[in-house]
Amino acid sequence: MTWLVALPVVLPLIGAGAALALARYPRVQGVVSVSVLSVVLVVSVALLVRVNAGPMVLDVGGWAAPVGITLVVDRLAALMLVVSVTVTLAVLVYSLAQGVADGDEGAPLAVYHPTFLVLSAGVSNTFVAGDLFNLYVGFEILLAASFVLITLGGTRDRIRSGTIYVVVSLVSSVVFLVGIALIYAATGTVNLAQLAMRLPEIDPGMQLVLQLMLLVAFGIKAAVFPLSAWLPDSYPTAPAPVTAVFAGLLTKVGVYAIIRTQVLLFPDGRLDDLLKVVALATMVIGILGAVAQEDIKRLLSFTLVSHIGFMIWGIGTASEAGLSAAIFYVSHHITVQTALFLVAGLIERRGGTTSLVRLGSLARLAPLLAVLFFVPAMNLAGIPPMSGFLGKAGLIEAAAQDGSGLSYTLIAGGLVTSLLTLYAIVKTWNMAFWQEAPEPLPETTTPRGMIGPAAGLVVFSLLLAALAGPLYDYTDRAARDLRARVPYIVSVLPEGGRGTGQSPEVTEEGERGTPEGTGGTDGGEGR
Amino acid sequence: MNIDMAPSLTLVVLVAVLVATGVYLLLERSLSRVIIGIALIGNGVNVLMLVAGGSAGGPPILGESAPEDMSDPLPQAMVLTAIVITLGMTAFLLAMAYRSWQLNGHDEVQDDLEDRRIARRAARDELSERVTDDSGATLAEDAASTRDETARGEDQHARAGHHPAAIGADDEEAKP
Numbered sequence: 161m162t163w164l165v166a167l168p169v170v171l172p173l174i175g176a177g178a179a180l181a182l183a184r185y186p187r188v189q190g191v192v193s194v195s196v197l198s199v200v201l202v203v204s205v206a207l208l209v210r211v212n213a214g215p216m217v218l219d220v221g222g223w224a225a226p227v228g229i230t231l232v233v234d235r236l237a238a239l240m241l242v243v244s245v246t247v248t249l250a251v252l253v254y255s256l257a258q259g260v261a262d263g264d265e266g267a268p269l270a271v272y273h274p275t276f277l278v279l280s281a282g283v284s285n286t287f288v289a290g291d292l293f294n295l296y297v298g299f300e301i302l303l304a305a306s307f308v309l310i311t312l313g314g315t316r317d318r319i320r321s322g323t324i325y326v327v328v329s330l331v332s333s334v335v336f337l338v339g340i341a342l343i344y345a346a347t348g349t350v351n352l353a354q355l356a357m358r359l360p361e362i363d364p365g366m367q368l369v370l371q372l373m374l375l376v377a378f379g380i381k382a383a384v385f386p387l388s389a390w391l392p393d394s395y396p397t398a399p400a401p402v403t404a405v406f407a408g409l410l411t412k413v414g415v416y417a418i419i420r421t422q423v424l425l426f427p428d429g430r431l432d433d434l435l436k437v438v439a440l441a442t443m444v445i446g447i448l449g450a451v452a453q454e455d456i457k458r459l460l461s462f463t464l465v466s467h468i469g470f471m472i473w474g475i476g477t478a479s480e481a482g483l484s485a486a487i488f489y490v491s492h493h494i495t496v497q498t499a500l501f502l503v504a505g506l507i508e509r510r511g512g513t514t515s516l517v518r519l520g521s522l523a524r525l526a527p528l529l530a531v532l533f534f535v536p537a538m539n540l541a542g543i544p545p546m547s548g549f550l551g552k553a554g555l556i557e558a559a560a561q562d563g564s565g566l567s568y569t570l571i572a573g574g575l576v577t578s579l580l581t582l583y584a585i586v587k588t589w590n591m592a593f594w595q596e597a598p599e600p601l602p603e604t605t606t607p608r609g610m611i612g613p614a615a616g617l618v619v620f621s622l623l624l625a626a627l628a629g630p631l632y633d634y635t636d637r638a639a640r641d642l643r644a645r646v647p648y649i650v651s652v653l654p655e656g657g658r659g660t661g662q663s664p665e666v667t668e669e670g671e672r673g674t675p676e677g678t679g680g681t682d683g684g685e686g687r
Numbered sequence: 688m689n690i691d692m693a694p695s696l697t698l699v700v701l702v703a704v705l706v707a708t709g710v711y712l713l714l715e716r717s718l719s720r721v722i723i724g725i726a727l728i729g730n731g732v733n734v735l736m737l738v739a740g741g742s743a744g745g746p747p748i749l750g751e752s753a754p755e756d757m758s759d760p761l762p763q764a765m766v767l768t769a770i771v772i773t774l775g776m777t778a779f780l781l782a783m784a785y786r787s788w789q790l791n792g793h794d795e796v797q798d799d800l801e802d803r804r805i806a807r808r809a810a811r812d813e814l815s816e817r818v819t820d821d822s823g824a825t826l827a828e829d830a831a832s833t834r835d836e837t838a839r840g841e842d843q844h845a846r847a848g849h850h851p852a853a854i855g856a857d858d859e860e861a862k863p
Contacts, residue, residue, distance in 0.1 A: 300772045316790045323796050337732045345739035393799040
């Protein structure tokens with residue numbers, strides 16, 4: 161059954177090809193994309209269930225583990241897959257309804273579906289990647305797709321803000337690539353499981369350099385504070401569904417990569433204090449930015465940056481409880497942030513603008529919209545009993561167990577951030593929903609097909625709160641596996657340091673510098 | 688097995704030069720130069736990847752050279768992938784620069800305009816007030832009339848004086 165592991169990457173890529181071939185038939189294209197993502201969702205749920213018996217490993221092309229490409233799904237990866245595919249599917253349905261509703265404003269819809277599926281494949285690939293270079297390829301797949309999506313239609317605004325996004329993303333990829341080159345020079349492998357065994361043997365100073373390189377590369381992608389300035393400028397101008405899926409997934413992919421590399425490769429946690437300081441700065445400075453904004457989408461972008469800090473906090477706390485809370489928070493935040501951006505798109509349709517200065521009286525004009533905004537907004541601010549509160553409570557508990565001065569500072573910072581989030585959200589609520597609009601809003605209606613997916617995501621986020629007990633059990637187990645490291649390493653390299661598969665000639669001399677078969681590396685990733 | 692991992696000095700110097708010039712160009716305002724910068728850095732990193740594979744040896748084909756004389760093929764395979772990716776990304780960036788030139792007559796990478804507007808309003812203490820003297824200009828109009836650094840070509844983009852405050856003190860060249 162290990163072939164299941166490849167499906168979340170392969171299916172969307174095939175679907176993308178099919179969707180591109182069907183470019184002339186938008187309806188069929190929509191059906192193809194939705195059904196492909198639905199199948200991937202089913203596969204992800206199956207994986208989520210099956211990984212309880214241990215991580216699932218697929219050696220691609222039958223090349224044994226440290227030589228060939230390895231795809232690995234453990235508890236963390238499976239959970240991320242399920243949440244990300246759910247969100248992607250919801251956004252796809254939303255954008256279908258939007259496309260039907262307004263004949264897509266001259267945007268090339270033919271490109272939209274294939275690109276969206278490629279994005280999904282890229283995100284899945286980063287989650288299942290078992291070696292650093294495949295992780296890099298996954299990042300590039302999703303970046304290439306995101307470049308097309310963020311500049312969709314090539315309007316003046318999107319080109320302007322897209323430029324910043326593209327350049328910054330490419331720079332972070334370059335830093336990552338340098339990191340990979342240095343790691344390969346130091347250890348002679350890029351396989352994560354083998355790296356986990358070899359990295360502790362090299363010089364501690366060199367280890368620190370490699371760790372910092374990876375942290376910087378993923379920090380840019382995750383929009384951690386000093387590296388986050390690109391995000392609020394580039395996300396808001398893209399079409400609403402695109403912003404929603406970017407906000408939900410792309411930064412979390414960075415967070416996932418940080419969790420994976422920091423915990424698996426560098427278990428001694430020498431940068432934990434740095435991570436905590438960075439987390440504090442991200443939380444507080446991000447939310448101060450949000451408070452100053454007067455445009456809903458930009459405000460939400462800043463809350464996105466700010467709440468990345470919570471996840472980094474959990475990673476920095478590094479205990480099992482901290483990691484577990486961080487993973488819980490990631491799944492909560494993906495759902496809620498995407499829901500909020502989808503609702504912001506609905507507000508834009510209803511009110512004709514996202515500027516808080518011009519919006520108003522929406523609570524009276526569109527009560528359903530008001531509910532849809534209010535619930536995830538309160539969830540984001542961490543009002544009990546919703547999942548945001550549970551995630552933050554878990555983080556605070558883990559930090560209190562840690563008990564150092566820095567941890568208590570972080571608890572204070574986290575609480576202040578929650579409070580300021582509440583303030584920013586309430587300001588939005590007052591200006592857009594409660595106050596009278598300065599000028600009457602245009603008379604329009606919102607298509608039901610767009611409200612449906614947004615409402616679905618809101619319900620899903622409430623469901624996360626209702627199922628928080630089992631979910632926390634699951635993330636606890638995921639965190640225990642991550643901390644132990646052994647389950648991951650042993651399932652990739654079971655007996656004698658070789659994975660399953662055939663490469664008999666090199667088996668005897670599985671040291672570095674031996675012929676490793678060019679066919680086994682990442683030539684065929686499709687982009 | 689002991690492997691000679693001492694890198695060739697020429698290659699290391701080449702990496703340093705490529706990356707240094709690339710970073711310099713990356714810091715420019717014009718997107719075309721940024722693209723050249725990214726291409727240079729990308730090539731520099733690709734060479735670094737080759738260096739990471741150790742010193743050069745015979746072709747890594749069984750029967751052609753003895754296993755201990757072979758060069759490591761894995762970094763070469765990875766470099767190949769990285770080259771293809773860099774090529775695609777550069778092509779996309781070039782298209783973007785061309786589109787920017789088509790739309791605006793320049794390919795300048797601009798600062799965050801919305802931040803600047805908010806700072807302006809905050810300075811006038813109007814942030815939370817409903818009634819503002821918002822000229823009604825959208826961000827797009829603001830973007831079209833703002834030039835951060837690159838010299839102004841024709842005057843069609845000048846529309847100077849419309850938003851005088853949009854020109855910060857540090858934008859010497861942008862002053863009408």
